[in-house]
Each structure stands twice: as structure tokens, then as C-alpha cells.
Amino acid sequence: xxxxxxxxxxxxxxxxxxxxxxxxxxxxxxxxxxxxxxxxxxxxxxxxxxxxxxxxxxxxxxxxxxxxxxxxxxxxxxxxxxxxxxxxx
Numbered sequence: 001x002x003x004x005x006x007x008x009x010x011x012x013x014x015x016x017x018x019x020x021x022x023x024x025x026x027x028x029x030x031x032x033x034x035x036x037x038x039x040x041x042x043x044x045x046x047x048x049x050x051x052x053x054x055x056x057x058x059x060x061x062x063x064x065x066x067x068x069x070x071x072x073x074x075x076x077x078x079x080x081x082x083x084x085x086x087x088x089x
Contacts, residue, residue, distance in 0.1 A: 034053060
């Protein structure tokens with residue numbers, strides 16, 4: 001996955017390996033992390049809501065399909081000030 005950010009005259013390209021996505025999914029689906037995040041939301045948020053538990057096995061097919069769709073552009077944004085953001089698999 002490549003994240004391209006163009007701000008004024010600078011351009012940044014950030015490669016994100018799929019291993020980092022798997023690591024992020026592992027953290028996202030961790031029960032311990034979820035409990036900590038929900039406690040922080042309850043304590044600090046004006047509106048109360050809970051982030052539901054997501055099973056890791058449910059997200060594995062999604063990552064498998066994303067890895068097969070190389071070159072697919074997920075996000076392509078151009079702002080009025082010239083900032084451009086593009087995320088491509």
C-alpha cells in the first residue's frame with residue numbers, strides 16, 4: 001500500500017507493508033485495547049458510545065482480498081489549497 005501526500009511544493013510517499021496492516025488489525029481486535037479505548041471514551045467524551053468487538057477472523061478475508069487487488073485506488077482527494085492525498089494498494 002502506498003500513501004502519497006502532496007503539500008504545496010513537497011511530496012511525501014509512505015509505503016505501508018501488509019505486515020503492518022496485519023499488526024494494526026491485531027491491535028484493533030484486541031479485547032484489552034478495546035476495553036481501554038471504551039473506558040477513555042466513557043470518561044472523556046460528551047456523547048457516550050461503545051466501539052463494538054470485531055472478531056479477527058472476520059477481517060482476515062478482507063485483508064486477503066485487498067492484497068489481491070493491487071493498484072486499486074482507495075482514496076483520491078484534492079483540496080482547494082493544493083493539498084492532494086492518494087492511497088493506492
